[in-house]
Amino acid sequence: MTSQPPYALIFDMDGVLVDNTPYQAKAFQLLFREHGLTTNARQLLKRLNGMPATNILKTVFRHPVPDKQLKEYASQREFLYRVLYWDKRREMPGLSEFLQAARAAGFNIGLGTGSPPETISYIIDHLDLRQYFDVVTGKDDVEKGKPHADTFSVVAQKLGVPPERCVVFEDALLGEQAAYKAKMRCIGVSSGLKPEQFQAPLRVIRDFRDITPEQVRELLDQNPTVPKPSKELAKRQYMHL
Template sequence: MSGFSFAALFDMDGVLVDNLNYHVQAWRTFAHHHGRTLTLEDYFRHVNGRVAADALPFVLGRDLSRDEIVAFTEEKEATYRQLYGPDLQPTPGLIPFLQTLKTSGTGLAVGTSAPFSNIGFTLDGLRIRSYFDAVVDASMISRGKPDPEIYLQAAERLGVPPSRCVVFEDAYSGIEAGLRAGMKVVALATTHTPGELAGCGAHHIIPNFEAGLERGLHRLDNWL
């Protein structure tokens, strides 16, 4: 038994950090280096929120071996870390939000499609790893978002049933994953505008965690 009555499950990119523009730039730089063109429309439709094993074949226009996926993933992510490293910072209000949840005894987990190297870059770079009781990354699952596997596994690791979990997401595929897991979903309007998110099915839409605190979304027992 975990001892947690509730759990808050966080995507990483676009949620813990507002880094969309850096990922877009890194993906487009990567595509250009390999003689390909990646439009913004293609990025949002085929790349954003998806594991590299699903995104890379589209970007490169061919099937890839497992070894190629590993190598190309690290190539692209090294470019991303170089671009974002000097500007790395938490989404506004994140630290107080995590502190409040932690103090209340809520279980906290990260469920991200990002590779392991980026998780260390973000969680350790922001010095927030200690807030989280579990981290589930792309290497631990067989099906990426929008499949609910990553959030179901995070909930299982915390010992909390899906009905008592809240997912914080920014991408359509992640929002769908949370909903399919039977969880409540809070959408952050970092990657998409509030208007674009209006029909996504999320239970709440906020611009950042400062707004989440103002709206009392850290008090999970009041609205789950």
């Protein structure tokens, strides 16, 4: 009997490794205020979190904005976010212990985020988390960000693990859709959404004290089918940005 390849755990970063979504939203809100926009950033991120910041910004202006300008706005937002979050950087409760246990249990571990390298470093190197990841993939490593499959597909390819052996930890609807498009299953992290707001996760956790690597393996063994991406979500205009 041919042995199965190992399972792989693939983690989003924002809202999963760290509970930083409120600070991301505050940074967007300050930027919106600067430009006279009344969009509610918290509500916006409930729908669009996981997208590159330039794509999120593209949805809030009623007039076309040149890509160069959007990148400048995204840089402003990033600066605001870092200032707001500088002294607040903490890993999600139970994360290091979970990652250590997962490594000991034989899981491959990857990070798949829409953030650029300097933002990834701002989180994972400050918190000394890079040591736990076999692969780190960010914005510069893929052609299309979430909700497209690329982010997670590239992680799986680099890990050498087929998608059906991967599970993604995600806090965002678009990240969950990206997982299903990549033919992977998903575990939700309810840092920004209520459990019932996810489409079809194997399970929803508040943080990593709620689950063990052994329980993840059981969930994967017992639920081999990958959900199809939601047609309703796929129809929404922002899914095609």
